[in-house]
Amino acid sequence: MKTVLIAWQANHDLQFVLDAFACAVYIVSYISKSQKGMSALLDQAAKEARQGNLDLKHQVRHIGNYFSNSVETSAQEATYLTLQMPLTKATRQVVFINTSPxxxxxxxxxxxxxxxxxxxxxxxxxxxxxxxxxxxxxxxxxxxxxxxxxxxx
Structure with a gap:
């Protein structure tokens, strides 16, 4: 493992984790750091949709299109989406069970x-x-x- 890390020469951010939620928030924010400013962008899209006197379905479509046209996508991700190939694969089956009241x-x-x-x-x-x-x-x-x-x- 040490040889791989030395050969990789990448920046490593190591932290002792005490709070699982904080760790998840950190990972998600790190993964989506290129998406900074999306909240403001989506707020603007929502304002435009409301001002356009559209019904709810068309408002959601407007916001979705606004987001899709503004997100940076890698060439690999764009290729997979265009060819309708799965972006992820899993060896375990996952089923969501809504156990809310x-x-x-x-x-x-x-x-x-x-x-x-x-x-x-x-x-x-x-x-x-x-x-x-x-x-x-x-x-x-x-x-x-x-x-x-x-x-x-």
């Missing part, structure tokens, strides 16, 4: 065809999700935890 969870609406079949007073507009399916799991899976169930579903 139920009243704070976002949800997907049922498809239009399913919504049309509902009665006028129905409030059952949420599509099914992992947590709902987990609560209805078969008796033989009773000992499975939510994480095991979601990763196997």
């Amino acid at each position: 139920q009243h704070k969870r976002t949800f997907l609406l049922k498809q239009s065809s399913a919504l049309e079949k509902l009665g006028p007073d129905s409030t059952e507009i949420e599509s099914d999700n992992d947590i709902k399916r987990y609560s209805r799991r078969p008796k033989q899976l009773e000992n499975w935890c939510l994480a095991d169930y979601c990763i196997s579903a």
